[in-house]
Amino acid sequence: MFSAIISSGDAEENQMREAIDYITKMTFSSDSGELSNQLNEIVSTGASSDKFKNGKTLKRTCYEKMEFGIMKLRQAGASAEADFFEKKRKSIKPGWF
Numbered sequence: 001m002f003s004a005i006i007s008s009g010d011a012e013e014n015q016m017r018e019a020i021d022y023i024t025k026m027t028f029s030s031d032s033g034e035l036s037n038q039l040n041e042i043v044s045t046g047a048s049s050d051k052f053k054n055g056k057t058l059k060r061t062c063y064e065k066m067e068f069g070i071m072k073l074r075q076a077g078a079s080a081e082a083d084f085f086e087k088k089r090k091s092i093k094p095g096w097f
Contacts, residue, residue, distance in 0.1 A: 016052045019045055020061050028069050032078040039069045039085045046092035063093055
């Protein structure tokens with residue numbers, strides 16, 4: 001029984017690391033529609049980070065990556081979308097940040 005607890009903890013840790021790697025390595029599109037889809041994916045990932053024991057690291061990664069995506073949206077002339085995602089970004093902001 002104890003080994004099952006350790007295994008599930010390890011699986012959770014691996015899943016969180018994979019999510020962090022995925023977000024970190026994500027390259028943003030220059031198309032505003034695709035950028036919006038990518039930012040939605042990051043918001044969803046950041047919102048689900050609470051299910052992890054150490055989800056603050058994932059939240060911080062999402063928060064920081066969104067900053068760059070929002071900047072790219074503004075450069076693409078999609079200010080309304082950028083403002084929307086700025087609000088979403090603040091909603092996933094880690095409490096200790």
